[in-house]
Amino acid sequence: MNKNNTQTNSFSLSNDKVSATILLVPALIFCTIFIFIPAIGTIVGSFYSYSLTSMNNWKWVGFGNYVKATQDEYFWVALKNNFIIVFASIVLQVGVGTILAAILDRGIKYGRVIFRTIIFTPMVISSVAVSLIWLIIYDPNVGILNAIFKSIGLSTPSKGWLGDPNISIWMIMITAAWQNTGFMMVLILAGLQGVSKEVYDAAEIDGATGVKAFWYITLPMIRNVLIVAILITTIGAFKVFEFIFVFTQGGPANATQVLGTYIYLQAFNLLHMGYANALSVILLIIALFLGWLQLKSSRKA
Amino acid sequence: MNFLKFITKKIYLFIFSLFLSFGFITSSYAVDITIWDLSGRNGQDEFYDNLNKEYKKINPDVNIILQTFENEAYKTQIQVALNGNDGPDVFFNWFGEDSARLARAGLALDITPYANVEGGYGNYISEGLSNTTAVNGKIYGVPNTSVSKYFHYDPAFFEANSLAVPKTFDDLLNLCRDIRAIDSSIVPWPLGNSERWKLNHVITMLNQRVVGEENTAADYNLSASEDELFTNPAYVEAWQKVVDLQDAGCFQDAPNATHPELTRSMFASQISPMIYCGTWCGGIFNSEGFSDFSYFRFPEVVGGAGAATVGFLVPSGMMVSAKTAHPEIAAHVASFMVSDDMALQAAELMGFMPSNPTKIGEMSNPTHWFNFYVNDIADKTGHVNVLDVLLEANVSNAYLDMGTEILNRTKTPQEAMDFIRQVALEAKAAM
Incomplete structure (x- = not known):
């Protein structure tokens, strides 16, 4: 048997x-x-030198393309910009998203659904369409942003919001935040709604209300959700392409170049396909590392 | 038993329908020729509809299918498509380094054998024009038009303010100052350089006027020795002229953040009194409601090495993909586009300055700008191709970037040329 x-x-x-x-x-x-x-x-x-128009003529260069990357000023500019975008996205998207979620969860009594819908709406528009709308807003000649600044007596950047290498990357960040904060808000709001009301009641008895309760009760309770939100934002920031491409194509003079647009430039405009492959491998390694982090934290969450 | 009968019937029916469909397929054998072109040309749809209809009269089994693309996106998409297996049969290109590279890479078809066949392009366009597409003595394209650039201006504004058309570069600087003196909010010459090529066209002409086309040739094709490559100090002087234009108040603030289309609208709506714009612009201004404009050439630079009678000219037209399944028909379609009647239609509908001028005299009501462009191009003693079409890709990109840096004042003319020389040396070494 x-x-x-x-x-x-x-x-x-x-x-x-x-x-x-x-x-x-x-x-x-x-x-x-x-x-x-x-x-x-x-x-x-990535170990060869060839171009899109010479696909049958590959030349072995070993690690030459990787060495070239370390000596390429604009590669470092692109990588630095990616990190700036990561940092800014976390602050703007996750930070503001958390605040908005907290307001919607406990701060207001009426109109939660309406506010949630309005804040989430930009998320459903394509990034290219969003960029085109904001291109008009930022235009130095007919844009509404310049008009607003001038109407209240403030000066506008003489090189334009997107033409000034010192501020253009930040202007793109603002647009990206406008589009993506709503998604972060919904994600974090779901986490907030999972926090038991009894915990707040108990905290209130101990004297923790308002900001204190948010800081000592809410944030620790949604820690795992925040980690996932940060990782999603970080990976998105490393993959960013459409915003930069539509707004500035990496300009002015490579000031807003990120790895995605720089790989595109090298592959399709400058015809260095082998080098573009090497840059892609570097981006792949970064993405894999971040993916591993996300998996690890998701399991914990 | 009944079931077997049923199955047998079905099999007979299937075989019969196979025969029928085979007959249908063979009787309706057709060839699709896909053409890729830029989008946004006035009259383009009507021209291609007519092309399809007219071509069907001589070859009824051929369908011409048009696919259009936005200017900047096209430059990349065509390269990717030609490497794949789903690219066009016939495609638009500017004739210069880009087209030559496609030819050298074996992506464009050598159409020399189709020149003098019946209906071949050799019957319609001059050998000199065909040779603008030649690589190693073989022809790779059929030019159907050329584009040039002129200053377009508002004569009413000039007359009302007693302004004269500038003859020299210094006159142009003074003109900008005079316009600003009339009203400082008027932008004399709006420059939309957000896509980088607008200033590239200006520096193309400044290099010709200041450095001279004979002195630039060896640098442009990277044949100059390493010691001499882009070392002529006149290149720096040419960039300095851009700075002078900016200092004279010619451009609006933030040219690097301004789209070219917006500057065209600024001129068409008479907000700005002049603009340096291509021969495609006349039709655009007209479609935006302004047709009382006039024109002048890029002024002479006194003391410069280049003649003021030389102009900007970029031949463009159609190439045939090396991967087309129907090379003969594709080459024939490209040739048919420059046949006498179709060249006339291209001029009338799209404002093309046709490479085949046989019937140009038959144009009904040619616009004043069309007449000016055609006559002035014919009057010029020579032409220069634009840098972003002519130069090796990396050097071209360096020139585009430096234009942005000069306008932003983040690099001096000397620093710009040092950078371009460095990129040119690397490009030469990689050749």
Whole structure:
């Protein structure tokens, strides 16, 4: 009887394995075609010098493209800009998103749904459309931002909001925050709504209300949600492309270049496909590291 | 038994329908020729509709399918498409380094054998014009038009304020100062350099006027020796002229943040009295409601090495993809676009200055700007191609970037040329 049971169990176990393998095959095929093969191709290509218009003429350069990256001033500008965007996005999107979520959760009594909808709305518009709308707002000749500044007696940047290398990246950040803060707010709001009301009642008895309760009760309770929000924002900030491309194409004079746009410039405008591959591999390593962090924190959460 | 009968019937029906569809397919055999072109040209849809209809008269089995793309996006998309397997059969290009690179890479078809066949482009356009597309003696394109650039100005404003058309570069600087003196809020010459190419066209002309086309040739094609490459001090002088224009108040604030389309509208709505704009602009100004404009050439730089009779000219037209499944038909379609009647239609509908001028005299009501462009281009003693089409990709990008830096005053003319020389040396070494 025992023997029969063991046989049945091992049979059903192997059956499960076969089923699992069969079910995995379509996903594996798609991943192989659309992720693994291009990724391997990119890694292999990063050791060669070739261009989009000379695909049959690959020249082996070893780690030459990676060495070139370390000596390339604009690569470091792009990487620095990515980190600026990460920092600014966390402050603006997660920070403001948290504040808005807290206000909507406990700060106001009426109109929560309306406010939530209004703040979330930019998220459903495509980034390209958002960029085009804000391009008009930032225009130094007919833009409403200049008009507002002038109407209250403030001076506007003489090189334009997007033409001044010192401020253009921040203007793009403001737009990105305008679009994405709503999503962060909804994410964090979901976390806030999971915090038990009894905890606040108990804290109130101990004298913790308002900002104190937010700081000592709310934030620790939604710590894991915040970590996930920060990681989503960080990964998004490293992948940023559309905003920069539509607004400035990395200009003025590479001041707003990020890795995404710099890879595009090298591959398609300057025709250094091998070098663009090497930069992509660097971006891939950063993304993998951040992905690993996200997975780790998600499991904890 | 009944079931077997049913199945047999179905099989017969299937075989019969296969025969029918085979007959249908063979009787309606058609070739699709896809053309990629830039979007936004006035009269473009009507021209391509007519092209399709007219071509069907001589080759009814060919469908011409047009796909259009925005200017900046096109420059990248065409390269990607030509490397893939789903690219166009015939595609637009500017003839210069970009087109030559596609030819050298084997992505564009050598259409020399199709020149003098019946209906071939050799029957319609001059050998000299065809040769603008030549690489190693082989022809890779069919020019259907050329674009040039002129100052367009508002004669009513000039007359009302007793302003004269500038003959020299110094006159131009004084003109800007005079306009600012009339009303400091008027932008004499709006410059939209957010896409970088607007100033590139200006520096193209300044290099010609100051450095001279004979002196630039070896630098532009990187054949000058390493010691001499882009070392002529006149290049710095040319950049200095841009600074002078800015100091004279010619441009509005923030040219690097201003879109070219906006500056065209500033002129068309008579907010600004002049603009340096291409031969495609006349139709745009007209469509925006302003047609009483006039024109003048880029002024002479006194003491410069280049003649004032030389102008800006970028030939453009169609190339054939090396991967097309129908090379003969594709080359024939590209040639048909410059046939006598279609060249006339291109001029009438899209304002093209046709590469085939046979029927230009038959144009019904040519616009005053069309007449000016055509006659003035013919009057010029020589032409220069624009730097962002002519130069090697990295040097071209350096020139584009330095234009932005000069306007922002983040680099001096000397620093700009030092940077360009460095990039040119690297490009030469990589050749």
